[in-house]
Amino acid sequence: MTVTVGHDSQKTRKTLSAGGQTVSYYSIPAAEAAGLGEFSKLPASLKVVLENMLRFEDGKTVKVDDIKAFSDWAKLGGKNPIEIAYRPARVLMQDFTGVPAVVDLAAMRDGIAGLGGDVQKINPLNPVDLVIDHSVMIDEFGSPRAFQANVEREYERNIERYVFLKWGQKAFNNFRVVPPGTGICHQVNLEYLAQTVWTDTDQNGDVVAYPDTLVGTDSHTTMVNGLAVLGWGVGGIEAEAAMLGQPVSMLIPEVVGFKLTGKMMEGTTATDLVLKVVQMLRKHGVVNKFVEFYGEGLDHLPLADRATIANMAPEYGATCGFFPIDGETLRYLRNTGREESRIALVEAYAKANGMWRGADYSPVYTSTLELDMGEIVPAISGPKRPQDYTPLNLAARSFYKTVAEYRGMDVSLAANEMADQGGGVIAPPKDARKTAAVEGKDYTIRDGSVVIAAITSCTNTSNPYVMIGAGLVARKARALGLKAKPWVKTSLAPGSQVVGEYLNAAGLQEDLDAVGFNLVGYGCTTCIGNSGPLGDPAISKAINDNDLVATAVLSGNRNFEGRISPDVRANYLASPPLVVAYALAGDVNIDLTKDPIATGKDGKPVYLKDIWPTNQEVAELVEATVTRKAFQEKYADVFKGDEKWQAVETTDSQTYDWPASSTYIQNPPYFRGMSKTPGVISDIKGARILAILGDMITTDHISPAGSFKPTTPAGQYLTERQVAARDFNSYGARRGNHEVMMRGTFANIRIKNEMLDGVEGGYTKGPDGQQTSIFDASMAHQAAGTPLVIFGGVEYGAGSSRDWAAKGTALLGVKAVVAESFERIHRSNLVGMGVIPFEFTEGMTRKSLNLTGNETVEITGLAGDLKPLSLVPCTITYADGTKKTISIKCRIDTAIEIEYVENGGVLHYVLRNLAAS
Structure with missing residues (x-):
């Protein structure tokens, strides 16, 4: 490929010889010598961005002043928020x-x-x-x-x-x-x-x-x-x-x-x-x-x-x-x-x-x-956020608090009023935990039973030290006669075939198989919500009939509500060795640091220390089995694929022939009837509220990736097209079909719209004031020509870089999202789809406004010469006719983003420019 570089007006391009070749490069020391500033104290991460400025300096998209701004950044103590144009490779x-x-x-x-x-x-x-x-x-x-x-x-x-x-x-x-x-x-x-x-x-x-x-x-x-x-x-x-x-x-x-x-x-x-x-x-x-x-x-x-x-x-x-x-x-x-x-x-x-x-x-x-x-001590994080850090010795106690809060019980009793209920958990005299029989089985499950134990996700499966560690835990457990508990759905999904190679080379895959962790696939599984159904429908029935707080333990990076499995309320992130340990125990109510995990074949209790490998054991196996040869062999023909992939046939057309019958791939409506010239940003008038949402609303809440039921709007759409429920797949797999995805927007089973009292799931008030699905309400409002807004709390849009969280929002007719703060990617995505993000100012929140969802909203100051990060007025008209005007910050952050919104989104902007060139 040919790379286009800038004009290099400051003559920073130099040559370098290494590894038998001579190459050109753009030199930061040469930029200093040219008098552009002092850059030696910049962090390496920022020097990478600076080099990008040197290489693409053209006097237009990247100016010499953009380069000098990095020197000012260091002089100003690490702050100089100048807008730059960055081009990744x-x-x-x-x-x-x-x-x-x-x-x-x-x-x-x-x-x-x-x-x-x-x-x-x-x-x-x-x-x-x-x-x-x-x-x-x-x-x-x-x-x-x-x-x-x-x-x-x-x-x-x-x-x-x-x-x-x-x-x-x-x-x-x-x-x-x-x-x-x-x-x-x-x-x-x-x-x-x-x-x-x-x-x-x-x-x-x-x-x-x-x-x-x-x-x-x-x-x-x-x-x-x-x-x-x-x-x-x-x-x-x-x-x-x-x-x-x-x-x-x-x-x-x-x-x-x-x-x-x-x-x-x-x-x-x-x-x-x-x-x-x-x-x-x-x-x-x-x-x-x-x-x-x-x-x-x-x-x-x-x-x-x-x-x-x-x-x-x-x-x-x-x-x-x-x-x-x-x-x-x-x-x-x-x-x-x-x-x-x-x-x-x-x-x-x-x-x-x-x-x-x-x-x-x-x-x-x-x-x-x-x-x-x-x-550092052994730890897990949960039950619903990655930052919910819990040292392992406090994990059981922490889970008990989660259950008690879920059951609406008082967990603030003084220490002298609490009794040790066993299992390392300090609990009130009345135990909040419930137990349920599983039909046709010789065991019961309870709040805290581990029903999913998954070695999954890129976070840990890239790391041979923890993967080998998990294998050694399995080896020691196998030798003592232990297996995963029968109610636990176990899985091993390595992040690459190299992992499978070194686990086999070390003989550890046999040990993992023996305790229940057979290979299920190479890819992102449980962490993205592809955990599949639980091991037995009777387990799922026992959980749901008795409203149990079942748990999942996974070596992933995400444990947001409703993400892992619809049957699981509490999800914990843990290292792969701890995932194996929890599968053997089958319960998060025990203190793994001191309580027995299980009983060995000799009838004696087995503790975590009995099956935990030493750092030296792990390091020696990593050294012996994770080899350069293994990587070279597994990646030698990485784009070829297996026979199934090679057998997939397609056309040679330069445009796609959208199959009308496809329920996976449909031509989206974004560019239909698009004019050659952009529009203008207009004030938002007469808007109704589609949802009022709380803090830490993630992109999983907005656009879930996992499974869905026939009773949902997305399920109804597929059922009408003769797709059986077993073939629904997941929202993530259906992202090529906007009809499914807009029906799945704000459809997370755990999302709570504060317009409704205590209701979970994707519901809101329709134009008639009655409860209905967010999708149906949106369609009714759009048919009436009514713009929509959403109100949220802090860290709105946290989590995955999920463009459908913004696409779905736009297709539902939402013109603005007003929140206390936004996560970086989702804010950018909203702008990229022409939806304007706004932040409350002066300590104002959705709660202080006493919003119920019956209000109408007007946001002015947008038409005309709108500047990035402008403060604009927002007027709330309440059901009784009273009005309140507040100042909100427009989170269109840069000048180019103004153009994106004027065009209806970044892709419309690019398309118009390409068509005109």
Whole structure:
């Protein structure tokens, strides 16, 4: 591929020889020598962005003053929020978010043809890799045939989507598809796609080296930050714009330095460390900021552990969680099969451009935190947020509080009024927990019974230390005669085939099989909601008939309400070894640090210490089995796929022939009847409220990814089209069909609309004031020509970089979302779909306004010369006719975003520009 670079008016382009090649690069020291400022004290993460400015400096999109602003950033103590145009090197997608992105590109080809343009102008200008990793569901588990059975069902369910993706691979330039069964996109990125330093030829035929950067349509794109690759998650809308050559508009971010000291103690894992980091950074407040890790502790932190911490940047709220290049970076590149010439270039480039973490690395940060890794203890997080950090010895007690609160019981009794009820739990005299019989079984389950134990998700399955650790726990448990409890649905879903290779090489897969953790697939499963039905319908019935608070323990990064399984209310994040331990125990009511887990075959109690491996045992097996050869062999032909993928047939057409009968892929309405000229931003008048939502409303609440029932609007739509309930698949898999997705917007089973009293699920008041589904209410309001608004609390739109959370909002006729604060990606996505985000000011909230949903809303000050971040008036008219006017901040943050909204969204903006060029 040919990379386009700027004019280089400041002559910062130099040459560098390394690994048997000479390359050109854009030199930060040369920028200093040219008098552009002092850059040596910038954090490495920000130097990556600065290099991007040097390379694309053209006097128009990137000016010399943009470069100088980075020097001012350091002088001003790590703050200088100047708008810049940033161009990542590539784009990464997974299929849940990638399918709708490719649908949009296909629709844009139709749209540009309608405007009289050339369909070939709709092509990625930057390399795009899409990894099919989110479609495998756990229908079969706990048996040797689980993997094959799940793969077969995956192809049965998703063949329409796979035909479409194969068409996209043929029709679009710079677009590659990694077939199903390869692994999770972030792990494939870390182990194979990422290069740390990227190279391309420029328009003059010279090889140019520059930092590997990307945006991804999944929030956990940040995992590759552990390899010193700057990347973060964006919505599919923003990713599509980046693919088509549109720069990412951003403000120069603040950078929070997180100093790590000491080293991990015996018995602790990277998961324990990252859960503590999440808690600390959430408390510190890092939304819209970079986080960079530094300090002597990095000398003792393997790259797999760094990737675990970087992965969960969305959970601590940061744009990224970056680790600079050092010797460990080079070691990992070598061990995972990268070319020696590339490794030599990475070292030479990092040292030449001031991006190497040496002993004297001490940049300027906006603010700092510090953590001694020697203080880390085993922990889990839950029951519904990743930042709900709980030391393992307090986990049972914490769960009891969760149950008591759910049952409406008083948990504030003084210590002398409480009795030890056994199992390590201090409980009031009246136990809040309920027990239920399971029909046809010889066991009972209760509040706290673990019904799902899943080794899943990119966070941990990329890390051989915790995966080997889980295998060793299984080996020791097997030797003592232990198995997972019969009510636990167990699963092992590695993030890449390399993991399967080293587990087999170590002989640990046999041990995992023996205790119930058979391979179920290579991909994102339980963490995304693809957990499938519980092990037995009788278990699900017992839970729902008795309103039990059943639990899931997973080695994932997300545990939001309603995400993991509709049968599970409490979800806990834990390391893979602890997932195995909890499966053996079958209950979160016990204190794993001191209570017996189970009884061994000799009749004696077995404790966690009896089956927990030493750090040395783990390290020795990792050294012996995680080899360069394994990575080279498994990634030798990564795009080929198995026989099933090779058998998928598609057309060679440059535009997509949208099958009318498809319930997976439909032509979206965004570009139909689009004019050649943009519109204007208008005031919002006579709007009604569609929903009033609380704090920490996630994109899972707004646009769930998991399963749905025939009684839902989406289920009714599919049933009307003769789709059987067993073939509904999931919302995530249906994202190529806007008809399903708009019906699924705000349809999370745990969402609570404060317009209704205590009702869970996607309901609201219709125009007649009666309770109805949010979809039906929206359709009625839109038919009457009534605009809609939503009110929310703090951290609105937290979680996944889910563009359908914004697309669905727009298609439901919502013109504005007013909240106390927004998470970064969702705010950007709303703007990208032409929905305006607003924030309350002066301490005002939805509660202080006493909103009931019967009000009408008017937001003025938008028409005319609207400026980014303007304060505008919002007038609430109550049911009794009284009015209240407040000031709200328009969260259209940059000048280019004003243009996006004027055009109806970022894709409309890009399409009009391409059609006119």
